[in-house]
Each structure stands twice: as structure tokens, then as C-alpha cells.
Amino acid sequence: PYPSAEGLHVGNVFAFVGSDVHGRFRRLQGWNVFEPIGFDAFGIHSENYALKVNMHPAELIPRNIERFREQLRRVGLMFDWNHEVQTTDPRYYKWTQWIFLKLFEAGLAVKKKAPVNWCPECKTVLANEQVINGMCERHPDSAVEQRFLEQWFFRITEFAERLLTNLETIDWSDSTRLMQTNWIGRSIGADLIFRTDDGTEIRVFTTRPDTIFGATYMVLSPEHPLVEPLTTDEQREAVETYRAKAAAMDIVSRRIGEKEKTGAFTGAYCRNPATGEAIPIWIADYVLMEYGTGAIMAVPGHDERDWQFATTFGLDIRPVVEPDAAADVTASEDPDVPPLFTGWNGTMINSGQFDGLSCRDAVTAITAWLQERDAGEPKTQYRLHDWCISRQRYWGPPIPIIYCDDCGTVPVPEAELPVILPPLDDFRPDESGVSPLARNEEWHRVPCPTCGRDARRETDVSDTFLDSAWYFLRYPSTEFDDRAFDADRTRGWLPVRSYIGGNEHAVLHLMYSRFITMVLHDLGHLEFEEPFTQFRAHGMIVKDGAKMSKSRGNVVIPDEYIAKWGADTFRMYLMFLGPYQEGGDFRDEGISGIRRFLDKVWGLVNAATFEGGEITAPTMRKLHQTIRGVADDLEELRYNTAISKLMEYVNVLRGKGADDAMVPDVCRELLEPLIVMLAPLAPHFAEECWERLHHETSVFEASWPAFDSSLAEEDQIELVVQVNGKVRGRVSVPAGIGEADAVERAVQVDSVRRFLEGKTLRKTIYVENRLVNLVV
RNA sequence: GCCCGGGUGGUGGAAUGGGCAGACACAAGGGACUUAAAAUCCCUUGAGGCGAAAGCCUCGUGCGGGUUCGACUCCCGCCCCGGGCACCA
Numbered sequence: 001p002y003p004s005a006e007g008l009h010v011g012n013v014f015a016f017v018g019s020d021v022h023g024r025f026r027r028l029q030g031w032n033v034f035e036p037i038g039f040d041a042f043g044i045h046s047e048n049y050a051l052k053v054n055m056h057p058a059e060l061i062p063r064n065i066e067r068f069r070e071q072l073r074r075v076g077l078m079f080d081w082n083h084e085v086q087t088t089d090p091r092y093y094k095w096t097q098w099i100f101l102k103l104f105e106a107g108l109a110v111k112k113k114a115p116v117n118w119c120p121e122c123k124t125v126l127a128n129e130q131v132i133n134g135m136c137e138r139h140p141d142s143a144v145e146q147r148f149l150e151q152w153f154f155r156i157t158e159f160a161e162r163l164l165t166n167l168e169t170i171d172w173s174d175s176t177r178l179m180q181t182n183w184i185g186r187s188i189g190a191d192l193i194f195r196t197d198d199g200t201e202i203r204v205f206t207t208r209p210d211t212i213f214g215a216t217y218m219v220l221s222p223e224h225p226l227v228e229p230l231t232t233d234e235q236r237e238a239v240e241t242y243r244a245k246a247a248a249m250d251i252v253s254r255r256i257g258e259k260e261k262t263g264a265f266t267g268a269y270c271r272n273p274a275t276g277e278a279i280p281i282w283i284a285d286y287v288l289m290e291y292g293t294g295a296i297m298a299v300p301g302h303d304e305r306d307w308q309f310a311t312t313f314g315l316d317i318r319p320v321v322e323p324d325a326a327a328d329v330t331a332s333e334d335p336d337v338p339p340l341f342t343g344w345n346g347t348m349i350n351s352g353q354f355d356g357l358s359c360r361d362a363v364t365a366i367t368a369w370l371q372e373r374d375a376g377e378p379k380t381q382y383r384l385h386d387w388c389i390s391r392q393r394y395w396g397p398p399i400p401i402i403y404c405d406d407c408g409t410v411p412v413p414e415a416e417l418p419v420i421l422p423p424l425d426d427f428r429p430d431e432s433g434v435s436p437l438a439r440n441e442e443w444h445r446v447p448c449p450t451c452g453r454d455a456r457r458e459t460d461v462s463d464t465f466l467d468s469a470w471y472f473l474r475y476p477s478t479e480f481d482d483r484a485f486d487a488d489r490t491r492g493w494l495p496v497r498s499y500i501g502g503n504e505h506a507v508l509h510l511m512y513s514r515f516i517t518m519v520l521h522d523l524g525h526l527e528f529e530e531p532f533t534q535f536r537a538h539g540m541i542v543k544d545g546a547k548m549s550k551s552r553g554n555v556v557i558p559d560e561y562i563a564k565w566g567a568d569t570f571r572m573y574l575m576f577l578g579p580y581q582e583g584g585d586f587r588d589e590g591i592s593g594i595r596r597f598l599d600k601v602w603g604l605v606n607a608a609t610f611e612g613g614e615i616t617a618p619t620m621r622k623l624h625q626t627i628r629g630v631a632d633d634l635e636e637l638r639y640n641t642a643i644s645k646l647m648e649y650v651n652v653l654r655g656k657g658a659d660d661a662m663v664p665d666v667c668r669e670l671l672e673p674l675i676v677m678l679a680p681l682a683p684h685f686a687e688e689c690w691e692r693l694h695h696e697t698s699v700f701e702a703s704w705p706a707f708d709s710s711l712a713e714e715d716q717i718e719l720v721v722q723v724n725g726k727v728r729g730r731v732s733v734p735a736g737i738g739e740a741d742a743v744e745r746a747v748q749v750d751s752v753r754r755f756l757e758g759k760t761l762r763k764t765i766y767v768e769n770r771l772v773n774l775v776v
Numbered sequence: 777g778c779c780c781g782g783g784u785g786g787u788g789g790a791a792u793g794g795g796c797a798g799a800c801a802c803a804a805g806g807g808a809c810u811u812a813a814a815a816u817c818c819c820u821u822g823a824g825g826c827g828a829a830a831g832c833c834u835c836g837u838g839c840g841g842g843u844u845c846g847a848c849u850c851c852c853g854c855c856c857c858g859g860g861c862a863c864c865a
Contacts, residue, residue, distance in 0.1 A: 178860085507861095591802090593801045
């Protein structure tokens with residue numbers, strides 16, 4: 001966790017407890033479980049808070065961490081505190097910097113001038129993943145601006161295809177995989193080349209090469225490098241005006257504002273490679289420089305945006321696909337404007353020799369035809385962008401790079417790591433876009449590691465997400481200072497067998513971690529390339545239907561509940577609220593039910609008999625059904641139903657709702673399995689009960705109760721008897737009875753016979769051990 | 777706009793390779809214990825109707841259709857809530 005000043009809230013506890021229950025359950029099943037913990041306190045959040053309270057983050061954070069430790073201990077989590085990690089510790093961030101160097105050596109960390117997201121509140125750049133609706137994720141009222149800055153990027157896009165296809169090989173929640181799939185955003189299509197008469201080539205990316213005969217104009221992004229040379233003198237003024245307007249516009253209004261189409265004609269033309277026609281070249285801000293080639297072929301008959309643009313500016317619209325179903329077509333209010341069809345189910349028209357082909361077939365045929373004529377090739381495009389890791393802030397690990405006028409960009413030698421973040425009294429960021437570290441001259445100026453002449457350090461620090469993109473690799477190896485992670489330890493404990501987290505990390509932490517792991521694998525440092533074999537997304541705990549947040553004032557603090565009800569009651573209650581993987585609304589109405597349940601168990605334990613005690617078959621059956629059901633549920637993180645099964649079992653032991661065959665006999669043999677099954681959920685309580693049952697070692701030294709299927713199976717089944725699908729009676733029969741016998745018994749049931757009188761039995765349906773349906 | 781997830785009693789939620797809807801809890805009501813209250817224990821509790829009673833019938837899983845002997849579950853068309861993406865060519 002990030003150790004915030006507010007401490008843990010209920011959502012954090014919910015997440016940790018769910019993970020802890022699973023870990024404890026696996027331990028009882030005989031697994032060797034390592035449940036580590038650490039604190040990731042670098043980053044803008046800590047720094048901004050420190051600025052607000054006018055303290056140094058280095059003083060603030062130990063206090064916050066101490067409070068977190070205290071809270072986590074109170075919850076009773078099975079953490080191995082001997083392997084605690086702090087990303088702000090130079091012993092840790094030395095290796096964060098080492099990972100940067102590895103990427104740099106591999107050519108995967110590159111510095112480039114690029115349009116970046118600049119948050120005027122944070123006064124630093126943000127990764128694309130940190131921009132929400134054009135706003136900073138930390139400052140929902142602060143529109144992100146576009147700035148052109150020299151930044152360090154990790155070339156995650158090189159791994160797009162692997163990050164995508166590997167998703168099929170790992171056992172992750174579908175929701176998380178889907179979010180990653182969408183974020184990577186693979187589009188299959190073609191790069192096509194359009195040429196002007198004087199030989200300038202303009203490349204476009206399209207997913208619909210089949211529609212090229214309908215490309216009646218072209219659009220370049222306003223920032224496209226060819227805009228300048230292509231623009232004619234007559235159009236120059238209009239183009240410059242438009243470009244200036246687009247550049248001044250903040251990202252919000254450009255990206256998510258009104259979708260009204262604007263643009264300017266460059267005066268230039270290029271040839272459609274399929275038809276040979278000259279088509280006009282426009283610029284418009286609906287074409288983004290960051291995606292594809294920054295230029296598109298516009299097919300207004302079959303693309304909504306092109307259609308709107310063509311309609312606005314009176315450009316030709318030429319249909320080249322005849323839709324199979326008229327219903328998929330959008331008509332214009334203007335009868336002279338041809339309708340829009342963007343679907344795939346259609347037949348090619350107005351497309352020369354390709355007329356009559358289906359769209360899908362035409363994609364292949366036309367791409368191949370254009371490729372022969374040197375006018376394009378198949379291409380797969382991704383929406384994923386390179387990961388910008390530079391932050392112009394103070395509170396992060398310095399990027400281990402030195403700039404020398406003679407030697408250029410020089411990595412800090414490994415032996416000199418870590419590059420310690422120097423103390424700085426005034427670490428407030430300013431408008432300049434330069435990190436506050438530049439103000440520390442003594443630190444900033446260093447001799448070049450290669451030639452020894454005066455040189456300067458990189459003053460940017462790295463994104464906090466780099467800290468957390470490898471922390472799981474560090475946990476087993478915390479005592480080694482001469483290596484990031486020890487080979488033997490890593491082989492023994494990694495990849496992570498079970499990772500439980502929130503979907504807010506789906507495209508941030510979880511994507512970055514996979515990327516870093518892949519890189520370290522490729523460079524020979526790791527034997528595996530996926531960090532988390534199994535990932536499960538837990539749900540979110542909300543309050544009164546809304547996300548908990550300080551501004552809403554609906555944050556629930558766990559401490560008071562733990563003080564009032566005890567950690568175990570609170571743990572169990574959180575797990576009982578609803579399906580763990582869906583989350584739910586936090587209310588405290590039901591918590592007394594958990595407390596009552598534990599009190600009942602306590603009563604049973606204290607009344608336990610240690611000698612003799614006859615166990616009836618139905619009670620034994622309930623026990624074994626519970627053992628199987630609870631194990632299945634805990635394995636799948638269905639904590640709410642696991643608890644309800646334990647409650648049912650306790651109700652049986654207490655004789656509640658029991659028939660005569662289930663005489664409660666609270667002997668030790670019936671209680672011990674219960675206590676073991678309860679232990680993952682209520683560890684302190686189970687420990688105490690275990691001792692009362694005359695055990696001298698921890699309940700966690702015990703093992704999960706053995707399940708015996710022969711004891712769990714019913715020998716007598718109650719069959720439901722339906723007439724025409726309505727329940728009309730039930731009959732007790734031996735388990736596994738055949739259809740003929742079952743029907744014979746069913747028709748004799750009094751309550752059923754009434755519905756059969758005077759009717760002919762037309763058909764019977766038999767579902768073994770469940771029901772008979774008589775159709776009359 | 778596109779892609780996911782969801783909509784079940786007064787409440788949280790069970791039950792989906794189609795097969796007894798409402799498990800388990802909470803809340804509420806009634807009763808026992810108590811001088812009293814708390815705690816605890818027992819009973820009732822989806823809606824409507826028939827019956828003196830045991831009991832029986834009808835309706836009921838967001839809305840409207842459909843498939844089926846049988847639909848919370850599958851199909852088609854909508855509505856609402858939550859999340860993700862968002863001019864991605």
C-alpha cells in the first residue's frame with residue numbers, strides 16, 4: 001500500500017483480509033505460504049501532502065508507515081514482517097535504478113521530445129494512464145495540458161503483442177484481462193501509401209482497406225510534418241490559423257469536447273492509389289498525431305467521422321459497400337447526402353474488379369493488390385503508448401543518467417548506485433518544467449563517468465509506478481544488498497502464485513509489472529515472463545452507493561469497528577458483506593450477526609465433550625458436505641457463501657431446525673474441523689478455541705479436515721414431483737433410483753394424483769436425484 | 777457512442793452445463809426468561825386469496841416478447857444502475 005496520512009480505510013482492509021484468508025486457507029491445506037508486505041511511499045501524493053502540511057516527506061513517511069503497521073497488525077494479517085520492503089529506502093531504489101539501467105542498455109529506455117500530458121497543478125508530466133477524461137487523476141478539476149518536453153520513455157509498445165497474447169496463458173480475472181486487452185487496443189489493417197504528383201509519399205493506417213475506392217479526400221493531423229511542405233501559398237494563411245488554434249487548444253476540448261468537425265484545406269492533392277483520382281488533402285484535429293501515421297484516408301461513405309467532416313465541408317461521399325441489411329444504415333437529414341454505413345456485412349460496389357466481394361474478402365484482396373503496386377502493406381496497430389517515466393518532481397528515485405557535452409548521455413555505472421536522492425529544503429516544483437533537483441548545484445554537477453569532465457545529472461525522477469512494477473521480485477530477497485533478487489530465492493517463490501488486487505490497477509501497475517518482468521526475462525535475469533500466475537480482482541467497497549473519498553466525507557475507518565467488535569468479527573463481516581469479487585456497500589447493520597455466530601461457536605467449544613459421543617449419520621453428512629463446500633468456496637474466494645455454510649453447520653450442531661436424526665452431540669470430533677475451517681476467517685478466535693479443545697500448538701499447525709465423499713452422500717433423496725412443470729408434491733426415494741421406478745413412485749403421491757385424474761400421461765421427464773415432471 | 781458487470785423479499789445476499797426461487801444473515805413482529813431492561817432462547821416473516829384447521833390455490837427474480845415439459849438462468853428488443861474506454865482511423 002501507499003502509506004497515506006489518513007491510515008487504512010475499510011476498502012484497504014477488505015482487500016488485505018480477502019488475501020489473508022486465502023493465504024491462511026492454503027497454509028492449512030499444507031502449502032508453503034509467503035505473505036509479504038511493504039510500503040510504496042514515493043510519488044506525487046506523498047510529496048503534495050508534505051507540501052501541504054509543510055514538512056519533509058522523509059520525516060512524514062516513517063510516521064505514516066508506523067501507523068499503517070499498527071493497523072495492519074491489529075487486523076491480524078499473516079504478514080512476514082522480516083521481509084518488509086520500502087520503495088523509498090536507498091537499499092530498494094538502488095535496484096529500481098538498476099532496472100532503469102538494464103532497460104537503457106537494452107535500448108528500451110529512450111529519451112525523446114514528445115507531446116506529454118502536463119498537469120499544471122502537479123507541475124509535472126503524467127503517463128497516459130494517469131489522465132482521466134483529460135483531467136489529472138489527482139486533480140479532477142485540473143485540465144491536462146499538452147507540452148513538448150524531452151522525456152524518458154520505456155518502449156512498452158515493443159511488447160504490445162506479447163502483452164496481449166500472453167493474457168491467454170495466465171489465470172486472471174476476465175474483467176482485468178479485458179481491460180488490458182482494450183488498453184493495448186490491437187487493430188488489424190494496412191498501411192497504405194498515397195502519393196502527390198511530385199512524388200511526396202503520405203502513409204495512412206486503416207482498418208478498412210476494402211473501402212479505398214471510396215477514399216475521396218485525405219486528412220493530416222495539424223502537427224503532421226508534411227503539412228508545412230504541402231500547403232500551397234493561397235492556403236497558407238488558413239492552414240496556419242487553424243494549426244495555431246489547434247495547438248492552443250487544451251487536450252480536454254480537443255479530445256472530449258464537442259465532436260463538431262473543423263479543419264482547413266491545404267491546397268494540395270494526392271492520388272488515390274486505387275482509382276488514380278486526385279483527392280484533396282485537408283488538416284483536421286480529429287486526426288491524432290499520436291496514433292497510426294498521423295494521417296488518414298477519408299472514406300466518408302463508411303466512417304462516421306469522415307462522413308460528418310465531408311458533410312460539413314461539402315466533400316464527395318462515394319458509397320463502395322452495399323449493406324446486407326438496410327437497418328444498419330444512418331441516413332442524413334439532407335436527401336442529397338448519401339447515407340452512412342460503417343458495418344462489415346456488405347458487398348463491394350464502385351470498386352472496379354473487386355465489386356461483388358464481401359468486405360472481409362475485399363480487405364485481403366485489395367491489400368494484396370495494393371502491395372503488388374507498391375502502395376501499401378498489412379499492418380497491425382496498437383493504442384498502447386510508450387510509458388513516460390520522467391517526473392519533474394523531487395520525491396522519487398533519481399534517474400541514473402549523466403549528460404556530458406563530449407560523451408553525450410552516459411549511464412551511471414552500476415557500482416555507483418544508488419544515486420541518492422539528496423536532501424532539499426525547498427522541493428516545491430515550479431512552472432519551468434525542470435525538476436527541483438536542478439536547484440541543488442552540488443548534486444547536479446558531477447564529473448562524467450567516462451571522460452571525467454564536468455557533466456550534469458539527469459534531474460528528473462522516475463514515475464512511482466516503476467517502484468511498484470518490480471517489488472514482488474524483491475520480497476523473497478530483502479536481505480541481499482548485492483543483487484536485486486537472488487536466483488535461488490526467486491526460483492523458490494516466484495512467479496507470484498496468487499495475487500489479489502483492485503481493478504484500478506488493471507492498466508497501470510499490472511501492465512507495467514508484466515512489462516518489466518518480460519524485459520528482465522528477455523535479458524536473462526528471470527526464468528519466467530509473467531509475474532502473476534493467478535490474479536483475482538476484488539470488488540470495491542462503497543459507502544451509500546458512492547466511492548469512499550475524503551471529499552465526500554464518507555470514508556469508513558476500520559479502527560473503531562475493530563475496537564468495538566474485535567478484529568475477527570470485523571474480518572468476517574467484511575467477507576460476509578457480499579461476493580468478494582464484486583464488493584458492496586458498507587453498512588454496519590449486519591455485523592452483530594457475525595458476532596452472534598462466533599458467540600455460538602464459543603458456547604459449543606466450552607460445552608464440548610471429550611469422551612465418547614455418538615455421531616449420527618446425518619450430522620456426519622452435514623460435516624463432510626461443509627468441509628467440501630467451504631474448501632471449494634475459499635478456493636474460489638467465495639467468502640460470503642463459505643461463511644453461510646459454516647453457519648448452517650453450527651445451526652445443525654446446536655440442534656436448530658434439526659430433524660430427529662440430527663441430535664446434536666457437541667463432541668470434539670465435530671468441533672475440531674469447524675475450528676480449523678474457521679481459522680482463516682477468524683484466526684485469533686480459532687486459536688483460542690483450539691486451545692480450549694486441549695491443543696498445545698497453533699491451529700495453523702493443524703491441517704484442513706479430510707473430506708470423505710462416502711460420508712457426504714445422501715442415501716435417501718427427496719424427489720420433486722412436477723405436473724406440467726409445476727411442483728405438486730415430493731417423494732422420498734433411494735439415491736440413484738432409475739427413471740421407471742421414480743415415475744412409478746411419483747404418480748402415487750396423493751397431492752400429485754389429483755392433477756393426473758382424468759388425464760393421459762403424455763410424457764415424463766426425469767432428472768436423476770432431482771425431479772420427475774409429468775406432462776399431461 | 778463502444779466494451780464489460782449488475783438489477784431477486786423491508787435490507788445484504790443464496791440458487792445459473794435450465795430442474796423445489798428466497799439458503800445464510802440483518803431488520804421487524806410475537807412469545808419465553810427477568811422486578812425491569814440488555815443479553816440469550818423459541819416462533820412468524822415474498823405478495824394475494826381460500827379454509828375452522830391440517831392444508832391448498834394463484835401471482836412473483838427490472839420491462840416486453842420468444843424457445844422449452846420446465847426459464848432468475850437461454851434467445852430477441854428495451855429501461856435503469858455501476859465500471860472501463862472515448863475523434864484510436
